[in-house]
Amino acid sequence: MFGWDPEKVVVENKLVGGGFGGKEDVTTQHISALCAYKLNRPVKAKxxxxxSLAFHPKRHAMHGTFTLGCDENGIFTGLDCDIYFDTGAYASLCGPVLERACTHAVGPYCYQNHDIRGYGYYTNNPPAGAFRGFGVCQSEFALESVIDLLAEKVGISPWEIRYRNAIEPEKVLPNGQIADCSTALKETLEAVKPYYDKYYPNVGLACAMKNAGVGVGLPDTGRARLKINDGKIEIYCGASDIGQGCATVFVQMVSESLGLPKSKIKNMGSNSEVDPDSGTTSGSRQTLISGEAIRRVSVEVKAALDEAGGDLDKLNGREFYAEYFEPTDKLGADVPFPKSHVAYAYATHLVVLDDEGKVSKVIAAHDSGKVVNPISIQGQIEGGVLMSLGYALTEDFKLQDCVPKSKFGTLGLMRSVDIPEIQAIYVEKKELLGVAYGSKGIGEIATIPTAPAVQNAYYKRDGKLRPKLPMDDTYYSNKKKK
Known part of the structure; x- marks a missing residue:
């Protein structure tokens, strides 16, 4: 806007809470900067x-047609689907979100025959853009609902058909990538199986996978610098913590690497003037990508600390730097077994309905690699499940002639009395990824499998498919009508 060199602009991240995709678009930044420049004083835009409801990008409305086939044993043989996105009046991130919806439309299963076509359309509706799950919530809802229909035709349970097709280490994902050693989708299915048997038939389940890291051939580098200052280690990393907890995770990683108490380590926050650029907080990437940079620079500090006989004061004033980049292949790359992403996280969610058809319990089993911060991951899973429940059952952004008519109080956000018990199960394999202590992302995948699991639970209850969101003819929609 100003035609300045980037070095003239300093961005300091504040702890303002979750982004959920909304911070990937420009909102008040340019307005505030222009006013501050003209008035020569601090400016806040509100x-x-x-x-906010009218302006900020929403999750893309999607219409899709999915056809999934299998053999007589329930082994998937192919997927054909069309995906149509309403991106509103502006493109925003329609292209990348649509790409992710299409590449994940195949699900976390082992088959290679698929034809997926995705289209994004401009309309006069409010703009759509990045939103937690980045297109995968929509396509996985369709796929996981169809899987239950297929299981019914084959004559096996929804759990069994998923278990037979689940991706495993060293097997090939539909995109051609070989699943790494940490892949634990089957283990998440095994984790929910006792609950599936206990609450059957009042249950529905769904699986999901989500990339960690930007991938698909794009630059994706984590960078970190550690400085020893007055007996403490200062962390400088441009990774923005917007609620996912990476700032705390980085302190834990440095503490683990050096064997020092956390009181000796200080995260200096995110400031573009003093921190090395560690990329965007998106794609569930910071714990893995920037976390590995943190681990690597910590190894260098540990070597220097050992040479100093463990005396941190002898390193006072010294700085250490490291970065991490693992190349990936572009979409459509003509190479054997292309690597689309550094890693994938996997999950299985089980939804239990009570006699009235109300969701009484959600069991969320997650393969996120090494759990670095149990409190943080619990919060991510609970928040993701609740977001998905609202998406599935109660939230409705109403438009009239393309103009938003919903108010905050009428959007249908779930109330505290409707929140079910949420039980998180963490699946950790003995063999993990060799980066970032084996950790993988949790931020996005937590919000993907719950909605289709709810649909599948209702389908098991009355044999009625509910392909539209929010779903019709549920305890929640019927209660609203009364």
């Missing part, structure tokens, strides 16, 4: 609630 949207009213109505302005």
């Amino acid at each position: 949207f009213s609630r109505d302005e």
